[in-house]
Amino acid sequence: MxxxxxxxxxxxxxxxxxxxxxxxxxxxxxxxxxxxxxxxxxxxxxxxxxxxxxxxxxxxxxxxxxxxxxxxxQQTGNQPNGNVIKIPVCYEGEFAPDIQVVADYHAIDTNEVIRLHSERNYQVLFLGFAPGFPFLSEVDSKIATPRKNNPRREVHRGSVGIAGKQTGIYPSPSPGGWQIIGRTPVHLLPMKENQPTLVQPGDFIQFYPISQQEFFNLHEFEHK
CATH class of the missing domain: 3.30.1360.40 (Gyrase A; domain 2)
Known part of the structure; x- marks a missing residue:
């Protein structure tokens, strides 16, 4: 160092x-x-x-x-004790416009993409690109997929994407070229005085699948 x-x-x-x-x-x-x-x-x-x-x-x-x-x-062999944050993701329909792209790229079905993406814990490595955008540790190599050749002009807030070996969550609407495989109703930018972002570097994220109806129910609760 x-x-x-x-x-x-x-x-x-x-x-x-x-x-x-x-x-x-x-x-x-x-x-x-x-x-x-x-x-x-x-x-x-x-x-x-x-x-x-x-x-x-x-x-x-x-x-x-x-x-x-x-x-x-000074070396430490200890893994940091970050917070574990569970993030619900709807991997269905309009919320997952690129999930079939990822599935086809690896010759697997979309259920396997969902399973592989949601079965491991991801560490938040750092926040960047846009305020509160968490760059997470690597996805399973079986779903690692290149970015889109032509980025979208606008990606919806809460979109969960894959770019190469990484996965991340768009905290706000923005242009982007990640392969969008789902969306979460959870707001990553609560902008509270003592907590402007939901996650911090060193934290861990656990994704878990939800249905579209569950998404709408949680979305309504988040925005009350």
């Missing part, structure tokens, strides 16, 4: 160019330790980086090095 200063009030820890869950968990561990320091104001984890913001009036560059450097060589 390498420590570089980005500005007078921020620095970045780089952990090579290749992503692995082991490296990612190490960065999460460092993030959690540094956030216990009052002078640290924010820590943003990426695939292989951790960008940390601090109060320069309370922490000098030399003090930053003294605090951070020990963590660069």
């Amino acid at each position: 390498e420590l570089t200063f980005v500005s007078e009030e921020s620095f970045r820890i780089n952990y090579g160019k290749e992503f692995s869950l082991e490296k990612y968990h190490q960065l999460l561990y460092i993030r959690d330790q540094l956030l216990n320091i009052d002078a640290i104001t924010e820590a943003v984890v990426g695939y292989t980086t951790l960008t940390v913001y601090f109060n320069p009036f309370r922490l000098t560059y030399n003090e930053v090095r003294k605090v951070v450097v020990p963590y660069l060589t």
